[in-house]
Amino acid sequence: MAEFNTHILVCGGTGCKASQSDLLKANLKNRLADHGLQNEVQVLQTGCFGFCEKGPIVKIQPDNTFYVSVEPKDAIEIVDEHILKGRKVEHLLFKDPKNDKRVDDSKQMDFYKKQVRIALRNCGFINPENIDEYIGNDGYAALGTCLENYKPTEVIDLIKKSGLRGRGGGGFPTGLKWEITNKVEADQKYVVCNADEGDPGAFMDRSILEGDPHSVIEAMAICGYCIGASKGLVYIRAEYPLAIKRLKVALEQAAEYGLLGKNILGSDFNFEIEIRYGAGAFVCGEETALIHSMEGLRGEPTFKPPFPSESGYMGKPTNVNNVETFANIPPIINKGADWFASIGTEKSKGTKVFALAGKINNVGLIEVPMGITLREVIYDIGGGIKDGKEFKAVQTGGPSGGCLTKDFLDTPIDYDNLLAAGSMMGSGGMIVMDEDDCMVSIAKFYLEFTLDESCGKCTPCRIGNKRLYEILDKISQGKGTNEDLDKLRLLSQVIKDSSLCGLGQTSPNPVLSTLDHFMDEYVAHVDHHKCPAGQCKALLSYHIDEEKCTGCTLCFRNCPVGAISGEKRGPHYIDQSLCIKCGICLEKCKFDAVKIA
Amino acid sequence: MTKIKSLADLRKLKDEVQSKIKLREKGDHPENLIHIKVSMATCGIASGAKETMNYLIEELDHQGIDAIVTQTGCMGYCYAEPTIEVSIPGKEPVIYGHVNKDKALEIIEKHLKLNELVDGIIPTNYKTIED
Ligand SMILES: Cc1cc2nc3c(=O)[nH]c(=O)nc-3n(C[C@H](O)[C@H](O)[C@H](O)COP(=O)(O)O)c2cc1C
Numbered sequence: 001m002a003e004f005n006t007h008i009l010v011c012g013g014t015g016c017k018a019s020q021s022d023l024l025k026a027n028l029k030n031r032l033a034d035h036g037l038q039n040e041v042q043v044l045q046t047g048c049f050g051f052c053e054k055g056p057i058v059k060i061q062p063d064n065t066f067y068v069s070v071e072p073k074d075a076i077e078i079v080d081e082h083i084l085k086g087r088k089v090e091h092l093l094f095k096d097p098k099n100d101k102r103v104d105d106s107k108q109m110d111f112y113k114k115q116v117r118i119a120l121r122n123c124g125f126i127n128p129e130n131i132d133e134y135i136g137n138d139g140y141a142a143l144g145t146c147l148e149n150y151k152p153t154e155v156i157d158l159i160k161k162s163g164l165r166g167r168g169g170g171g172f173p174t175g176l177k178w179e180i181t182n183k184v185e186a187d188q189k190y191v192v193c194n195a196d197e198g199d200p201g202a203f204m205d206r207s208i209l210e211g212d213p214h215s216v217i218e219a220m221a222i223c224g225y226c227i228g229a230s231k232g233l234v235y236i237r238a239e240y241p242l243a244i245k246r247l248k249v250a251l252e253q254a255a256e257y258g259l260l261g262k263n264i265l266g267s268d269f270n271f272e273i274e275i276r277y278g279a280g281a282f283v284c285g286e287e288t289a290l291i292h293s294m295e296g297l298r299g300e301p302t303f304k305p306p307f308p309s310e311s312g313y314m315g316k317p318t319n320v321n322n323v324e325t326f327a328n329i330p331p332i333i334n335k336g337a338d339w340f341a342s343i344g345t346e347k348s349k350g351t352k353v354f355a356l357a358g359k360i361n362n363v364g365l366i367e368v369p370m371g372i373t374l375r376e377v378i379y380d381i382g383g384g385i386k387d388g389k390e391f392k393a394v395q396t397g398g399p400s401g402g403c404l405t406k407d408f409l410d411t412p413i414d415y416d417n418l419l420a421a422g423s424m425m426g427s428g429g430m431i432v433m434d435e436d437d438c439m440v441s442i443a444k445f446y447l448e449f450t451l452d453e454s455c456g457k458c459t460p461c462r463i464g465n466k467r468l469y470e471i472l473d474k475i476s477q478g479k480g481t482n483e484d485l486d487k488l489r490l491l492s493q494v495i496k497d498s499s500l501c502g503l504g505q506t507s508p509n510p511v512l513s514t515l516d517h518f519m520d521e522y523v524a525h526v527d528h529h530k531c532p533a534g535q536c537k538a539l540l541s542y543h544i545d546e547e548k549c550t551g552c553t554l555c556f557r558n559c560p561v562g563a564i565s566g567e568k569r570g571p572h573y574i575d576q577s578l579c580i581k582c583g584i585c586l587e588k589c590k591f592d593a594v595k596i597a
Numbered sequence: 598m599t600k601i602k603s604l605a606d607l608r609k610l611k612d613e614v615q616s617k618i619k620l621r622e623k624g625d626h627p628e629n630l631i632h633i634k635v636s637m638a639t640c641g642i643a644s645g646a647k648e649t650m651n652y653l654i655e656e657l658d659h660q661g662i663d664a665i666v667t668q669t670g671c672m673g674y675c676y677a678e679p680t681i682e683v684s685i686p687g688k689e690p691v692i693y694g695h696v697n698k699d700k701a702l703e704i705i706e707k708h709l710k711l712n713e714l715v716d717g718i719i720p721t722n723y724k725t726i727e728d
């Protein structure tokens with residue numbers, strides 16, 4: 001068999017498939033066969049190229065030609081011109097928006113690569129259970145440089161200059177936090193890594209610990225050097241067995257090389273790390289609760305100040321940082337503060353890892369520069385909405401965040417813009433919703449989570465959220481009143497203002513933001529007893545279309561409560577007083593006769 | 598393991614392991630030494646990456662193909678797990694998604710043996726800090 005010398009890669013991502021990339025592939029194959037080239041040129045379908053706006057995409061190898069917006073009819077031209085005559089098809093080449101020039105080599109157009117990997121730089125590249133691979137990729141060089149060449153305050157200045165802010169949700173400047181902890185005098189200080197990650201749908205911290213545990217260990221040691229701590233603690237939820245296993249292996253290997261322990265790299269700096277397990281309570285991600293949990297006390301937040309940097313674990317100054325925050329430290333030291341500060345927006349530097357989930361085609365972990373727009377994330381990287389449906393909103397910041405509507409698709413994502421838009425960065429969960437999602441149900445879902453996770457210390461959080469939930473439940477049953485809508489807002493405000501910790505202070509955010517952006521849906525539930533998305537069961541009713549019903553009795557035989565009656569071969573009926581709205585009749589009917597109203 | 602006692606020691610070790618990795622990749626049989634990385638984070642394992650990895654090791658061994666199979670972390674394409682990266686010396690690495698046993702066999706038969714790409718490639722869509 002002859003070896004293929006050219007490959008034509010056709011994007012088979014969902015977005016491109018919707019614009020006929022299947023037909024395009026078939027046309028290419030046919031045209032190649034017309035010229036007897038089927039054994040020399042191979043046509044392949046690939047995953048998403050991440051440039052869906054300009055799909056379908058075709059890439060030709062080995063010359064790296066990148067064609068955009070290719071229609072099935074263009075197959076002939078591509079084969080006849082490019083493959084046979086070796087001339088690029090000019091009008092299908094990507095036009096650089098900056099200078100209107102056509103770009104013919106995709107090596108020069110890597111701006112279509114919207115992701116930049118800093119925190120995830122080694123995930124998916126190195127074997128996380130082999131320290132040599134980490135060292136081979138510049139591992140521990142940052143720690144070595146700090147110990148040998150810089151004073152602690154110099155490293156702190158570097159981190160400050162880089163503009164790095166905490167990735168655990170709050171966005172507090174990391175260098176400043178280190179500086180504060182450095183200045184407090186104490187016989188013992190601690191470095192704590194927050195790997196609790198309780199945000200539903202978020203898994204970036206887990207992935208970093210699973211894919212690159214040494215980067216966190218190295219950064220914790222650097223932090224220890226800077227603040228004057230000889231002990232580090234990783235607080236990780238016991239639900240993450242693989243991350244724990246890899247972290248343990250990494251700790252052992254680092255100790256064997258003397259990268260943890262006494263007199264690290266010949267200096268007089270000592271540092272060791274222990275693992276502490278969390279039982280998986282969301283509130284234990286809050287730093288004061290986390291510290292109490294590690295001390296063996298109940299995982300309940302306490303009032304700040306004193307901040308952990310003054311009085312934390314065992315009453316000693318403690319610097320708490322998030323996993324992803326730590327993972328950014330070694331590259332900042334290796335490549336410089338200016339390099340890091342050149343990425344991102346004015347007040348949010350570097351990148352952020354997001355866990356893309358929900359009604360999106362390319363569910364996964366992405367790392368993007370701050371300042372990217374939601375549109376680029378959802379359409380170019382995420383490959384658009386599943387099943388070609390309409391985008392409705394995206395929830396960022398999990399149960400503490402809010403939803404962003406299509407009005408915000410072109411807003412650059414950073415800490416401050418998200419706050420201004422009524423949401424927040426949070427830890428980086430990004431849940432995409434489409435036209436089928438009911439916003440009242442979404443608010444209810446997050447509140448249910450909060451209810452379970454509230455530690456119960458403050459009345460507004462413990463009882464107020466319960467009342468909020470009950471009102472939402474009432475609305476989703478179609479029993480809400482206009483007064484309830486006002487109550488929702490008032491109560492939300494009170495809970496925000498009078499709760500002790502971040503959990504209570506942010507728990508009403510999903511309610512407030514859905515009220516702000518989707519009032520019409522609340523009104524539909526309250527005034528018209530309708531759920532526009534068709535999600536709230538109590539507001540649905542199932543009916544059988546007499547015209548379409550053939551009287552096959554399939555629904556009658558499957559209804560679990562015997563709500564359906566009718567003669568064989570005659571139209572059937574649903575008794576609304578018996579119907580429990582399970583939807584089985586709709587699922588079973590082969591004639592499309594069951595309708596939802 | 599011996600302890601690393603200074604930054605200079607660390608740099609020396611880095612050069613050593615780098616050339617070891619290179620040696621392993623380029624090796625004595627420059628044409629044949631292939632490196633396959635299997636994405637083995639929670640998402641990958643849940644979708645069967647372990648089975649894929651075991652199968653790859655067994656099948657390559659069985660067929661007498663000299664290749665190194667290693668594990669790595671999440672590549673980020675969770676929607677397409679299990680994912681693997683195939684590097685043939687002198688060629689750009691290629692990432693495949695949804696690699697079950699059948700796909701793994703197809704990759705061995707076509708990509709590794711005939712140097713022919715197969716369906717299911719995931720284009721890399723990110724820059725690394727080296728770029
Ligand atoms: C309810 C609640 C849950 C939190 N969960 C986490 C978490 O899972 N992981 C995390 O790193 N920070 C979490 N935080 C933020 C921490 O309190 C703290 O700000 C953070 O760990 C500081 O690290 P950073 O500056 O690197 O972001 C949570 C805060 C609150 C109020």
Ligand code: SF4
Pocket residue numbers: 283300301453454455456457458459461462499500501502503504505
């Ligand atoms: S706000 Fe809620 S979670 Fe936070 S301390 Fe009060 S009761 Fe506990």
